[in-house]
Amino acid sequence: MHLAEQMTDFDNIDDCKNELVDFSAKTNATFWIEDSNGYIIYPNEMSMETSTVSADQTVTFDEDESFVDMQSSGATTTNFYPITLKNSTAYTLAVQTDLFVVQQATKVLLSILPYVILMIFVLSLLCSWLYTRYITRPIVRLSRISKQMAELNFSGQCNTTREDELGCLTQNLNSLSASLSTALNDLQTANQQLKIDIEKEQALEQQRVDFFSAASHELKTPLTILKGHLAGMLNGVSGYENHTEYMERSFAVVERMEKLVKEVLYVSKVDGTKKCEYKTVDISEIFRVQIATVTDLLEKKKQSLEANIPDRLYCEAEQVQMERAIQNILVNAIRYSPSGELIHISLFEMNDMIRGEIENTGVHISGDAIPHLFDAFYRADTSRNRNTGGTGLGLYIVRKIMEMHHAKYGISNTNKGVLFWFELSCKQPIDNSIQNP
Template sequence: MNKIREIIRMKRITYKLFLITSLILCSFAILIYVSLYFFLPTFYEKYKINQLQIGFEEMIEKAKDLTFQEAKPLLTEYGNKNNALLYVQNTEGIIIYSPSIHIIGDSKEPIPSKSTEINSIGRVSTNTPLNSYSINQSIQFKDGTLIINVAATLQPIDEASQVLTLFIPYISIIVIFIGIGSAYLYSRFITKPILYVSQGAQKMANLDFSEKIEVRSNDELGELSNSLNDMAINLQENIHALQQANQQLKSDIEKEREIEKKRREFFAIVSHELKTPLTTLKGQLEGMIYNIGPYKDRNTYLYKNFYIVNDMENLIREILSISKLEQHTFKPQCEEVNLSNLILAIVEKLDFFASEKDIQMIKQIAPNICVYTDCNLLEKAYKNIIHNGIMYSPRGEKVYVKLNLSKDHTNIQFQVMNTGVQIKDDDIQQIFKPFYRIEKSRNRNTGGSGLGLYLVKRVFEALAITYNVRNIKKGVQFAVTIPITNKNIDKDPHS
């Protein structure tokens, strides 16, 4: 049922055009027929009378230059040409010449034609029947003046009207067949390309661009098909672009959700990390206030509380640094930095921690290596890397700090290697996560807050620097590669 409705709906324009064309053709046929029936007799009568008058006047004019005998062919020609009864009378009313009256033998008595009524011998009545036209006028010849009579019947045109009436059924059948057939062929011819374009447009509306609309003509339909094809191409391109944008949006939303999830987890861990020292600090202070047990020794626990507050301060400072890096509006403050001098200054500051564990610091730093970057961020990252190398190395081991250009001079290589220790493969994959520590007890005497390497990761991402950590034969190597070109230094990592 729906299929039938669809076919009817698709071909509606064909039916409309067929009906309209049929009605127009039939209406014109009826109008022409009615016009012939009502106006043809009047038109013919006027035309016939006009022809008779014009011919008669021309004949009168030519007769002036001819004798009566010379004018007879002229009179005969006029009568035959206009299918009129013509005869010439003398002044006494006797017919002396007529192409339609025959004289028997030598008799001078005229014999009128069948259409002429004999009034007396040698005379003809001038009475004319209805639907006829007659002229009675004197005519001048060279040899005298005579009277000419002309009579023409108009009856045949009335008979023609009656024949038209009898012919109506036959004409109607012809008109109907020709009109309907012509309308059908015309509507099919006109609407076939329109239906084709309509079907193609319907497919495009359903986002089916598998077929192009091809109308091989230079008229409006051809222009319409070309416009629809161009629209289809533009729609495909825009839909493809929208799909890509939509996919990118979905990806961005997923990333944003992941970032938000990590942010919630991060703050949950931060709350836990702050809750423990705060609880400890509160308990010790409460013990000192009420002089309970060992807390009577206030000097000892004041120092311990100071260290706890100091650790909390460092933790909050690291959290603020990470929070600043994760802001969408953050941009590095880049400047030309002498890496050689920067690393030497960092090693010198951390040399105290190395001497406490009897760790030997071996520096292999090429001089005057410069790069365009954010000095403060890079200093924090390098300081954390070298400090971790010292803190997680056993007593009496070595820490190598190397800085040099690559062989092709396209990037700067920085390495920190500490000996006497290995990191499990599972831990290597996790050490850059916030608050992750290899030492599970989370004792502050054996490690930091777990934010150091996470801060390093965020810094290197902000500065477009690549890095990796791996176990080597004698220990652990942290390698950093800085591109010498500054294309990505000013780029916002969140954009």
């Protein structure tokens, strides 16, 4: 069709010979030109070895021309294109194409088709693998991480450098996992602390119940004795005629009850939330004053006392409470030591700590009883301790005061007797409120 358009620019067939030669060389097709009567006018008789041919004859070009051999090698197809030259002469261009090349190409394509299919399959697998690695694999990893998060396991992290939507989702999921992990850890810590506080409060409540139960028991015995004395005297029971004697006994019982009630009230006070007024005190002077108050008791039991106390030793403490604690320890040491024994007191400073020691000789405490000595109303030897005039709250009060001052303390057996010791910081305690044990 392009050749037919080109030929419309020429006046006769001979002028377009070059275009016809180029067409034959490029298309490798056999062609001829017929006039309006169906006669072949090109190629003409001058350029052919044979005579004039008809439309169905074989056309052979001269060896000097560049036309291809028109001998068909197989099935052919012929197309006709009408053309009109510049001088308005009408012709028909006939083009005959040999299909041998097409058939050969078809055979080649059919022969390589299995290989092409195989290559396409391999390429599909490769593309699928690449797609899986680039798209599906991160999604599977994200799914696994999200499943771990659903099980409250936030240890997994997705590592990726992608900047697309999957990369953004990965970063958001990692941030969410870190936030949830932090929140869960904080919640677990808070729950653990709450559990500890609840257990501590329950223990304190149980201690209060046990304390008041023991206090009630301690008050019950003297009340029973007092009630018996009064009932015997009022009802004229035989043996109770000497009212003065039983009134004196009843008075002694009342004094003991009064002392016990005061001790209970003091314990209730130190168990409260009252703030301590810490100030700089001379603990050496406190020891000297308390030693002076127990001089009569020492003489009564014919005991001696040795004191190794510096002239001045200052610390931050609540003076009234510390005086009460030292007094209780001294009285206990004197009461529970046999007559004629020695009470030894030492007070000194070491490593910014003040250490006090009070040792009473001639007596030892059972190893099983030592851990319970600071419990309320505990008595290692009930039959002996009943006669000492104690209430069973002396060491319990000492424990409260020592804990109030954040001091270390303890009781242990020595070669000579029993040693009470405490270590008190020279600096003011951080917490100025009395704390429950």
